[in-house]
Amino acid sequence: MNGHPAGSPCSRRQFLRGGARLLAVTGVGGLAGVLATRASAQTTRWQIDPAKCVRCGNCATKCVLKQSAVKCVHAFAMCGYCQLCTGYFEPEPNALTTAAENQLCPTNAIKRTYIEDPYYEYTIDEELCIGCAKCVEGCSRFGNGSLFLQIRHDRCVNCNECAIARNCPADAISRTPVGHPYRLKTEGH
């Protein structure tokens, strides 16, 4: 590459290349400048808006993870601690026992604990929950709506484009600032 006389194709190419590089560096610099005004030090996380979610079941099947990053969570302060929880029992249970066939949850992920007469507490075992929303549907339709779905950020890999979001019939999943990565239901919601 060295020692080519001026005007030879090589030095002309070098000159062109230098020009192209200057152009490109300026262009990239300009782009970076524009983008810097559009950038944020914050990143985002995907989250479900429980007010929009229609409990379709996609959350259990569309997540890219083998076991969905979406889990049922419980806003305990909203819960009626019902003995006959409509998020826990099948609509027409054979008997009010905790036998698996009486439970809505396909994976027995909800633990039912006696607190005091007639109150029971329902907690979710996230290892078992697959985010199918069956309990959420039961609780929202007939109960207080204290069970709802959330993307759990200890599991979610924060895909660039959430695979559930693009399949959600309610358009309930959107990016939230990483500082407030949950949309919890609260009392009186």
Add this chain to the structure above:
Amino acid sequence: MVRRALFLLGSGLALTAGAASRFPPPDFEGGHQLPVTTTPAPRELTLEYLDAAVLLATLALATWLVYRPRSRRGLAVLSVFSLAYFGFYRKGCVCAIGAVQNIALGLFDRSYAIPLTVLVFFLAPIVVALFFGRTFCAAVCPQGAIQDLVLVKPLKVPLWLEHGLGVIPFLFLGAGVIFAATGSAFLICRFDPFVPFFRLSGSLSLLTLGAAFLVAGMFIGRPYCRFFCPYGALLRLAALAAKWRVRVTPDVCTQCRLCEHACPFGAMRNPTPTGLALETPAVERKRLSWLLLLLPVLIAGGALAGYRLAPAAAQLHPTVALAEFHLANLKSPATFPPMTPEALSLERAAADPETLLASARVIRQRATLACWLLGGWVGLVILLKLVALSVRVTRTDFEPDRGACVACARCFISCPNERVRLGLPPEPGLAVAGPVPAAAGTGGA
């Protein structure tokens, strides 16, 4: 309480939403403490800055390894690290290849702020490529690394095929940018064949695609990089203007041809044959002007094709898809079981069809414009490729093509001068009928 709940169930009374606290939360006599709803924290922001720092460090290290110790082994080790960190640990999500879509979305959608880390992932490899070539591809990109590491026996892809297929990344880039800019989809992420491997989960079709790429990659060096990667297309352009280049020889090329077949990625170019009658500039100019005449035709053709494709492309946007589904269902109603995604989608559409259809119309218009542009882009890319192919290049040495070379450093060791530099004896296979195909030729110039 039990009776009340039973009554509700028994009568099948489906109360509509919004009726929270049907059963007032109890006051516990025993003073039971309510558990708190846990909110496992996402990955720390500082760790995301760490990702960016690791990127910059590996990028610098890869560049140094290519230019100073010229060490293939060093690059291989670094590849393994990058694959482990960006691939299996970060699960392929913050990635330079996909970042171009965040950039496009950020430019066109005011409500989306590009995360700083993504900006760094997008810009840093390009800036480095503008000076040093594609050292990002050499050992930083996990997608590149996984293909690089599965390579066993590279077969040669004919140059014409290489050039032909080499157009695809630019088209993929155009499509990725346009679908991201219109908020329709992140196509590049969706069809990344390796990310499902990094996560060790994913749909069967994607895993199959990934497996196909890996199996193909055993015999065709880096098939994704060469024929699909949209970010590689950008890096290729940047590398064409690079100040420094990757050279096979540490000092001078003695034209011994030993490196001729050393590149598994089809990047090695032979010197322009001397003695052959070169085309006169006049012939060349004539061909170029023909190609320039072709420009409007190609662009118009592309744009027209884009226009024809627009309705299908717009469907990728969830809102448009829902509107179409709604309309189709109005025409020929189908019944879906209740509580399925389909039924619920239709319910939502039926609740407010005007707004839905109106916003679908806006998106469709935008998509049509975008597809015109995309089509024009396709025409332009094809033309530029033709121009690039027809321009005469004078090469005096065996050297890697600036754009195609991923700076993997594999070819260095085949150069006798490099062996001298390293104090190694000449290629051991050379004396005997060795496995090096180049040895079949003359030993030296």
